[in-house]
Amino acid sequence: MAIALVLVLVVIGSVLFHVLSPWWWTPIASNWGYIDSTLVVTFWITGAVFSAVVLFMAYCVYRFRHKEGQKAAYEPESRKLESWLTLITAVGVAAMLAPGLYVWKQFVTVPKDATEVEVVAQQWQWSFRLPGADGKLGTSNARLINSDNPLGINPEDPNGQDDVVVEAADLHLPIDKPVKMLLRSIDVLHDFYVPEFRAKMDMVPGMVTYFWFTPTRTGTFEVLCAELCGTGHGFMRGIVMVDTAQDYTTWLQQQSTFAQLTGPAKVGALVEKAKAAAKLE
Numbered sequence: 001m002a003i004a005l006v007l008v009l010v011v012i013g014s015v016l017f018h019v020l021s022p023w024w025w026t027p028i029a030s031n032w033g034y035i036d037s038t039l040v041v042t043f044w045i046t047g048a049v050f051s052a053v054v055l056f057m058a059y060c061v062y063r064f065r066h067k068e069g070q071k072a073a074y075e076p077e078s079r080k081l082e083s084w085l086t087l088i089t090a091v092g093v094a095a096m097l098a099p100g101l102y103v104w105k106q107f108v109t110v111p112k113d114a115t116e117v118e119v120v121a122q123q124w125q126w127s128f129r130l131p132g133a134d135g136k137l138g139t140s141n142a143r144l145i146n147s148d149n150p151l152g153i154n155p156e157d158p159n160g161q162d163d164v165v166v167e168a169a170d171l172h173l174p175i176d177k178p179v180k181m182l183l184r185s186i187d188v189l190h191d192f193y194v195p196e197f198r199a200k201m202d203m204v205p206g207m208v209t210y211f212w213f214t215p216t217r218t219g220t221f222e223v224l225c226a227e228l229c230g231t232g233h234g235f236m237r238g239i240v241m242v243d244t245a246q247d248y249t250t251w252l253q254q255q256s257t258f259a260q261l262t263g264p265a266k267v268g269a270l271v272e273k274a275k276a277a278a279k280l281e
C-alpha cells in the first residue's frame with residue numbers, strides 16, 4: 001500500500017516539477033522556435049508514457065497485493081494486449097520522430113540570401129572567417145596551416161585575399177540576416193554550440209559541416225564546445241555578439257583581412273610554402 005502511494009507521489013512530483021521548474025531553456029535568440037516545439041512534444045509524450053507506466057505499476061502493486069489463499073494465474077501470451085500495445089508504441093514513436101524530421105529538413109535547407117561565415121575550431125579556441133567585400137570565402141587547406149596562416153587559407157586564391165580573419169576573438173553577426181555557418185576543425189572533433197541559437201553541429205577534421213540560422217535578438221552569447229575534445233574542452237569558450245546593422249558595420253571596418261594580416265612579402269613566402277605542400281600531396 002505504502003509503495004503504491006509512493007509511486008503515485010513520484011508521478012505527481014515529476015509532473016509538477018516539470019511545469020513549475022524555474023530551470024528552463026535560455027531565452028531563444030534565433031529563428032529556431034521549431035526546435036523548442038519539437039522538444040516540448042517529446043517532453044509531453046515521454047511524460048505521458050512515464051506517468052501511465054508508473055501509475056499502472058502503482059495500481060498493480062495495490063490490486064494484486066498479497067492475500068491469504070489467493071493464487072496468481074499464469075498467462076504467457078495475449079494477442080489482443082500485444083497488438084494494441086504495439087500500435088500505441090508505434091504511434092508514440094512516430095509522433096516523436098516526425099516533428100524532428102520536419103525541422104531537420106529546414107535546418108539543412110539554407111536560404112539563398114544567407115551569408116557564409118566560417119568557424120574554425122582547434123584545441124582549444126575558436127576562430128572565424130568572413131567572406132570580405134567579394135562575398136566569397138577563399139579556399140583553404142589544413143596543409144597550409146602555419147604560424148603566419150593559422151586558418152590555412154590558400155594564399156594563391158584571389159577570393160581569399162579580402163577574407164576577414166577573426167582569430168581567437170569575438171565574432172559579430174548582424175541581426176535579422178540569415179547566416180550559413182561553415183564548420184571546420186583543424187585537429188580533433190569539436191562541436192559549435194550557442195544555446196540561445198538552438199543550433200549545434202559537430203566539426204570533423206577533413207570536412208566542412210554546416211547549419212544556418214537567423215539571429216533575432218541583439219546581445220552577447222557564449223559559444224560552447226559540445227564535443228569532449230581534450231583536457232581544455234571545458235575552457236573552449238567563445239563569444240558571438242549580435243549587433244544592429246550599424247554596430248556590425250563599425251566592427252567589420254576595424255577587422256583585418258587575410259592580405260593585411262600577412263602582408264605582401266609574407267604572401268609570397270606563403271605561396272612558396274603552399275607549392276611545396278602541394279608537391280608533397
Ligand SMILES: [Cu+2]
Binds near residue numbers: 124191226227236
Ligand atoms: Cu572542442
